[in-house]
Amino acid sequence: MVTKVILFFSIMIAPLWASVTYSVSSEKVANAQTMLFELQSDETFSKAYVAYLGVRYPFYLHPSKADVFYALVPTGYYVKPKKKNAVIVTIVHGEKHYVSVPIMIVKGTYKSERLKVVSSCAKISKKNRARIKRENYEAKKIYHTFTKNSYITEPFLRPMESKITSAFGTKRVFNGVLKSYHSGTDFRAAVGTPLMAANAGKVVLVKNRFFAGNSVIIDHGQGIYTGYYHMSQFKVKKGDMVERGEVIGLAGATGRVTGPHLHFAVHVAGVGVDPMQFLEIINVLY
Ligand SMILES: [Zn+2]
Structure with missing residues (x-):
């Protein structure tokens, strides 16, 4: 009896079940990798997002496919391997519709670097530790600032054509503990x-920082930021709008x-x- 009532109720509220088709770049993702979701719905939705690991990632209009929407969904570096659903949520006529996508989070094949001493933290002065804390806080605040519009209209470039000398993700392990x-x-x-600026955007930080040295951070919109560190010289200032490929500074050896x-x-x-996996994923859009 109860089941019937619920069924009747749901039919009344959502007489037309929206038909949603989606694709995901991979149903297997390593920690610190980004997934690309594409969505097509035969009903107009007021809102659509991917709910994943407790966060909502909105869908945006696809830049090169008509009537398709996309969402970029990152997995944190410290996320442990597990099976976890990403849920595509669309809101049609005020009703929420859900599609679950099983995602297998696997351990990234990142190299390990065993340290004999705990970095150099012990040698950093109290004044510098306070500076590092301030700089970390400032960066975190920037990365959580969400610019609604995108400045991007073309694929991302590498910031320079050169050999990669150290890959992303190398683990720094001390006494068997990931530091x-x-x-x-x-x-x-x-x-x-x-x-070069990897893509168009707004310069949101131009600053000398303790670890990163002379740093530039560019906001590309919709939560995407690129950072360029250890520069010898800046060619932009905070607030500047930059084009894709525009020279933003010169390489150097500032910072630690x-x-x-x-x-x-x-x-x-x-x-x-x-960064390299991200560039591969996002460039599929253009
Ligand atoms: Zn580095």
């Missing part, structure tokens, strides 16, 4: 080599480094992701 990881992709770069290089970082909706 930190390499949060970007390092490119070989002699001091003075021009560095052993030699000149470019550290290139990408954040999606507040989550630090593997």
Whole structure:
């Protein structure tokens, strides 16, 4: 009896069940990788998003496919391997519709670096520790700032054409305990080599920072940020709008480094992701 009532009720509220078709770049994702969802609905929805690991990732109009929407969904570096559903939610006539997509989170094949001493944290002065804390807070605030519109109309470029000297994700292990990881992709770069904006956007940070040295962060809109560290010289200032491929600075060896290089970082909706895997995924859209 109860079942019948519920059934009747649901039919009354949602007489037309929206037909949704979707695709996902991969149903298997490693920690720190990004997934691309595409969605097509035969009914107009007022809102659509992917709910994944407790966060909602909105769908946007696909830049090159008519009537298709896309969402970029990142997995954090510290997320453990497990099977976890991503739920595509569409709201049609005020009614929520759900489609569950089983996602297998696997362990990324990141290298390990065993440290004999705990980095150099113990040697950092109290003043510098306070500075690091301030800089981390500032960066976190930037990455969680959400610009609704996208500045992007073309595929992403690499910030320079050069050899990758250190891949994203290398684990820094001390006494068997994961202490930190390499949060970007390092490119070989002699001091003075021009560095390009990977895509169009707004410069939101131009600053010398303790670890990252001279840093530029670009907001590409819709939660996507790229970061360029250890520069010798800035060619932009905060607030500037930059074109894809525009020179934003020159490579250098500022900050805590052993030699000149470019550290290139990408954040999606507040989550630090593997930049090279991200570029591959997002460039499918253009
Ligand atoms: Zn690096």
